[in-house]
Amino acid sequence: MSAPTAELNPSNRLRNLLRDPLLLVSLIILWSLLILFILLPLIRLFIRTFEEGGHFTLSNILAILGDPNQRQALWNSLLLGCLVGLCGTALGFLFAFTAVRTNLSKAWTFFLDVSIILPLISPPFTTAIAMIFSFGPRGLITYDLLGIKNFTAYGLHSTLFSETITYFPIAYLTLKAIIAGIDPNIEDMAFSLGSSRWRVFRTVTLPLTVPGLANSILLLFAASLADFATPLILAGNSFPVLPTQAYLQITGLFDIKGGAVLSFVLLVPAFLVFFLQRFWVSRKYYVTISGKVGAKTQVKSVPSWTKYFLLGLCLFISAFILYFYVLLFYASIVQAFGANFQLTWKHYRVVFTEGLKAIRDTLIIAGAGMPLGGIYGVILGYLVSKKIFFSRQAMEIVSMINYALPGTIVGIAYLLFFNDPPIMLTGTAIIIIACYVFRYGPTGIRTTVAILQQIDPSIEEASFSLGAGSGTTFRRITLPLILPAFFAGLGVVFIRSMTAISATIFLISINWTLITVRILEKMTELELGVAAAFSILVVFIVFIVITAISLFLRLFRQPGAPEMASILGG
Amino acid sequence: MRIKRMLVFFAISLLAIFGLTTVAFSAEALNAYSIWPENWARPMFEEFEKATGIHVNFLRFSSGEALARIIAEKNNPRVDVLFGGPVETHIAGIKEGIFEPYKPPTFGVLAPRFKDPEGYWVGIADDPLVFMSNNKFLKEKNLNPPTSWNDLLSPAYKGMIQMADARTSGTAVTRIFSVIEVFGRDENKAFEYMKKLRQNVQVYTKSGGGGTIPVGLGQAGAGIFFIVDALKTKQEGYDVVISFPKEGIGTSVEAIALLKGAKNPALGKKMIDWSTMPAMQNHYAKYKINFVPAHPEVKTEPSLAEVLKGAKVFPIDEAWAGQNRKKVVERWINEVLP
Numbered sequence: 001m002s003a004p005t006a007e008l009n010p011s012n013r014l015r016n017l018l019r020d021p022l023l024l025v026s027l028i029i030l031w032s033l034l035i036l037f038i039l040l041p042l043i044r045l046f047i048r049t050f051e052e053g054g055h056f057t058l059s060n061i062l063a064i065l066g067d068p069n070q071r072q073a074l075w076n077s078l079l080l081g082c083l084v085g086l087c088g089t090a091l092g093f094l095f096a097f098t099a100v101r102t103n104l105s106k107a108w109t110f111f112l113d114v115s116i117i118l119p120l121i122s123p124p125f126t127t128a129i130a131m132i133f134s135f136g137p138r139g140l141i142t143y144d145l146l147g148i149k150n151f152t153a154y155g156l157h158s159t160l161f162s163e164t165i166t167y168f169p170i171a172y173l174t175l176k177a178i179i180a181g182i183d184p185n186i187e188d189m190a191f192s193l194g195s196s197r198w199r200v201f202r203t204v205t206l207p208l209t210v211p212g213l214a215n216s217i218l219l220l221f222a223a224s225l226a227d228f229a230t231p232l233i234l235a236g237n238s239f240p241v242l243p244t245q246a247y248l249q250i251t252g253l254f255d256i257k258g259g260a261v262l263s264f265v266l267l268v269p270a271f272l273v274f275f276l277q278r279f280w281v282s283r284k285y286y287v288t289i290s291g292k293v294g295a296k297t298q299v300k301s302v303p304s305w306t307k308y309f310l311l312g313l314c315l316f317i318s319a320f321i322l323y324f325y326v327l328l329f330y331a332s333i334v335q336a337f338g339a340n341f342q343l344t345w346k347h348y349r350v351v352f353t354e355g356l357k358a359i360r361d362t363l364i365i366a367g368a369g370m371p372l373g374g375i376y377g378v379i380l381g382y383l384v385s386k387k388i389f390f391s392r393q394a395m396e397i398v399s400m401i402n403y404a405l406p407g408t409i410v411g412i413a414y415l416l417f418f419n420d421p422p423i424m425l426t427g428t429a430i431i432i433i434a435c436y437v438f439r440y441g442p443t444g445i446r447t448t449v450a451i452l453q454q455i456d457p458s459i460e461e462a463s464f465s466l467g468a469g470s471g472t473t474f475r476r477i478t479l480p481l482i483l484p485a486f487f488a489g490l491g492v493v494f495i496r497s498m499t500a501i502s503a504t505i506f507l508i509s510i511n512w513t514l515i516t517v518r519i520l521e522k523m524t525e526l527e528l529g530v531a532a533a534f535s536i537l538v539v540f541i542v543f544i545v546i547t548a549i550s551l552f553l554r555l556f557r558q559p560g561a562p563e564m565a566s567i568l569g570g
Numbered sequence: 571m572r573i574k575r576m577l578v579f580f581a582i583s584l585l586a587i588f589g590l591t592t593v594a595f596s597a598e599a600l601n602a603y604s605i606w607p608e609n610w611a612r613p614m615f616e617e618f619e620k621a622t623g624i625h626v627n628f629l630r631f632s633s634g635e636a637l638a639r640i641i642a643e644k645n646n647p648r649v650d651v652l653f654g655g656p657v658e659t660h661i662a663g664i665k666e667g668i669f670e671p672y673k674p675p676t677f678g679v680l681a682p683r684f685k686d687p688e689g690y691w692v693g694i695a696d697d698p699l700v701f702m703s704n705n706k707f708l709k710e711k712n713l714n715p716p717t718s719w720n721d722l723l724s725p726a727y728k729g730m731i732q733m734a735d736a737r738t739s740g741t742a743v744t745r746i747f748s749v750i751e752v753f754g755r756d757e758n759k760a761f762e763y764m765k766k767l768r769q770n771v772q773v774y775t776k777s778g779g780g781g782t783i784p785v786g787l788g789q790a791g792a793g794i795f796f797i798v799d800a801l802k803t804k805q806e807g808y809d810v811v812i813s814f815p816k817e818g819i820g821t822s823v824e825a826i827a828l829l830k831g832a833k834n835p836a837l838g839k840k841m842i843d844w845s846t847m848p849a850m851q852n853h854y855a856k857y858k859i860n861f862v863p864a865h866p867e868v869k870t871e872p873s874l875a876e877v878l879k880g881a882k883v884f885p886i887d888e889a890w891a892g893q894n895r896k897k898v899v900e901r902w903i904n905e906v907l908p
Contacts, residue, residue, distance in 0.1 A: 138788035
C-alpha cells in the first residue's frame, strides 16, 4: 500500500486521528462491525473447539484427528483441493493462452468468454445435476454415447471433474490479465536472438506467468476447500470430504460441537493458503509494462497449426460446458427427465408459485446487501490505502478473514455466535445479509485499493491545501474516482448472494430462505426438473445484472478500473 | 451534480429496502417445519387454509435436519408444529424435551400405534418401505424383482443399489430398524447383513427418496424406499417395479407434533386437530400422495391397496426404536458407512 505522506511516528498518528473526527468516527464504526461480524464469531468457534467443561482441552481436536474416517476426510479434502488447483489452473492457462496469444478473432474470444462466464454465475451444484444425468451406469455420455456399463458417477473423479469445470474460469481470469500483460516485444527479442517458438514459450512466456499460476492454484485450492455442495451430491460415501462431513454432523446429527471441531480443522489449510497468497505470491509479480511501449506487434509465439489445435481443445471444453447447460435447460422443460420427454412449463410454474417466497427473500437479501457491500468496500478500501492511522494493517487483514475462510466455517461460526444472547440474530435477514457483506465485500476493498494506487495523491493534497476537510475531499475528489470500485463491490455481493450456499445454508430460517438452498432441497427431494428450472432462473437473473453493471463500469471507464469479468474471478 | 444525485438515489434505495424487510408477516399465521416434501405438504397446508383461514409458513427439511434444527432452537422455538416425518424422529425429540403433549379430538379413534400414550405425537399416515427396481436392469441381468432381503446381496447388484444415509434421513433409520427386526433384534447379525449389503451400495443419499430418480433412470438398479416415493417415481413414468421381501419389511407412522414453547399454540392445535381427521386425510388420494391414511374411516386409495395386497409389512416397535435410535445410527455410521 502506498502511504500518502512520509511515515509518522505513533504519537503523531494518534494526534492525526483526533484532528480528523470523521476519520475517528468511521474507524470506530468499522472496527465495531469487523469485531462483531468477523472476530467474535470466530473466537466463539475457537472456544467451542477447545473448551470442555470450562477447561482448555485438545481432546476434541485429537478425537477428530484420531478417527481414521475423519482423518481420511481431511486428507481427501486436501487431495481434492490440490487436484482442482492443478487441473483448473492447467485448463485456465490453456484458455487464457489461447485467448490472448493466438490472435483470435473477436467472435472466437467472445464465444470463449461466454462459455466461461456460465459456471461463474451459476449456483455451485448446477454442473453436479448435469453430471448425474450424464455419467453413471446408464449415463447419457458414459452409456448412451460410449457404451460403458459400469461407470460410477460418484467419487473423486466426478467431484474433481465437476469442481474443475466450475472453478477453472477463476484461473482463466487470473491468468488472462497476466499473459496479456506480457509485452510481445519481449518475445520478439528472444525470437530475433534465434530461439525456437517452444524455447521462447519455455524460457520467456512461462516463467513470466509463474506467480500467476501459483496464485491461481491457491485460489482454486481455497474454492475447492470451501465447496460442500458438489461433494455432497457427487462424492459418494467412499470419498468423504471435510466440509460435507461438518455439514452432515450439524444438520443430520445435531452435533454442533462436532461440526465446529471439524470446520476448525479446515481452518488451518485455509489460513495457510491465505498467507501464502498474500505475503508470498502477491509480491512476485513481474512487471513487463514499461513507460516506453514500442509499436504494438503481432504476437508470433504460436504457429498456426498450434493455434488451431489449442482453439480446438478450448472449443471442445466450451462445448462440454454448454452441453451441461443445454441439458439443464432441457431437464427444466420436460415432464420427467429420462421417462417422459413431453414439453411442459410446469417446473417453472412451481418456481413462480411455490418458489416465489424464496425468490423474493433472495432478491431482498441480495438487494439489501448490494449497496451495503459496495459502501463497505469503498470506505474500508479508501481508509486503508489513503489514511495513516493506528491499526491500519490489522484492519486490512481482518477484513479479509471471512473472505479467505471456507463458507462452512463462517456459517457455523455465525450460527454459534448469533444463536444465543447477547446478540440473537438467527432467523433474521440481517444475519444473512451481514454474512454476504463481510464475506464478499473484500472484492470491493481490493478494487478500491487497486484504483487508488493509480491516482496521484497530489490531487487530494491540492484539495486539502485549498482548505477542504477530509469529508469534502472524499466526496468531491475521491468518490467520483472510485465509483467503479463501488459498482464492482456491489456487483460481487449481489452475484454471490444469488449463488452462494456454503455459509448461508446454516443461517436460513422459516422467515428467510434462499433460492440456492431451495435448489439443493429440490434436488434431494427428487424434483430435478424444478431444481433445474430454479438454476436456470438464477443464471438468467445474474446474467442480466452483470450485464447492467458492466455497462455501468464502461461508462465510468478510468485507469485501473476493472472489467466486470475480472471481478467475478475474485 | 452527479454525486449528489447518486447519494439521494442510495438513500432512497436503502429506505425502500428496509421498508420491504420490515413489512411482511402481518397476518396471523402458523409456522411449521415439514418433513414431507414441499409438493405434498403445500397442498395440505392450502387445504388447511381453505378450511380454517389460517395461513401456514413452512420450510422443508429431511427428518434429521428438522430434528437438529428444532433442538438447536429449543430455547426460542421458531415454529409451532413439526409436520410429517417418520415417527422415530418425533420419539427421539421427546427425550430432548422439545414437544408439548396434545390430544386431538380424534385421539380415541386412532389405533394405539398411531399415537403416543401421552399425546407427544399423533399419527397422520402409515408409510411402508418397499424394494424398487429398474425393469430394464432386471431384464438385462436376468433377475426377478427381489423378494427377499438376501436377494439384494447377489453380486448382480454390485454397485447398483441406492438407499438413504442414516445421518440425515428417517427413511434410512426405518430401514435399519426393519433389518434389525427381520433378524429378531439380533443387532450383531443385522449389522453383519448391512455390512454385506454395503458392497452392493452405489451411494447413500441425503434424503429418503434421493435414489428414486437414479433407479428410474437406470443409473442404479434397485433401492429401498418408502412407498410414497416409489409410487411417485412410477407415476412419473419411470420403468420401475415395486416388490416386498418375504421376511417382511417395516412400516413407519408419519406423525405430527406440537412444539414446546410454540408462539401460536392455539393455531398449532388446530392444525393437529385437522390433520388427524378425515378432513385432511381424504385429500391424499386427490393429490396422488400415496400414504396409507391413519384414520380408520379413511379408505386407502384402491391402486395403493392393490400394491400392498399380500405384502408382509410389520410396524416398527416405536418405543424401542426411539430409545435405541442414537446408538444404532452411530453404529451404522462407524461400521457400515465407511
